[in-house]
Amino acid sequence: MAEATTGLCATCVHARTVVSARGSTFWRCALSESDARFAKYPRLPVLRCAGHVRRSGDGEGPPPPEPASADR
Numbered sequence: 783m784a785e786a787t788t789g790l791c792a793t794c795v796h797a798r799t800v801v802s803a804r805g806s807t808f809w810r811c812a813l814s815e816s817d818a819r820f821a822k823y824p825r826l827p828v829l830r831c832a833g834h835v836r837r838s839g840d841g842e843g844p845p846p847p848e849p850a851s852a853d854r
Contacts, residue, residue, distance in 0.1 A: 789827030790834045796820075 784792035788809055791797040796812045813820040813833045820833055828834075 787827060789829050790831050791824065791826065791828050793836050794831070794833075795835045795837050796833060 788797075791809045791811070794811075798810045798812060800808045800810050802808065808823055809826060810822060811820045811824055811833070814822040817833070820831075824831075
């Protein structure tokens with residue numbers, strides 16, 4: 783189901799979910815830390831991405847959420 787709403791991010795090794803203090807979930811791209819071509823929080827669903835690398839063992843669901851930082 784996550785693939786329908788997030789696209790490629792749901793299966794990518796670089797994607798992380800971030801849950802805000804209010805309970806909203808956002809998808810963050812770790813590639814944005816080292817490459818300006820990638821948005822930190824891409825517009826979903828992502829249908830094409832030059833940095834997409836499929837997670838091994840896919841089918842286990844999205845990666846666990848990262849805690850929201852207090853400095854946001």
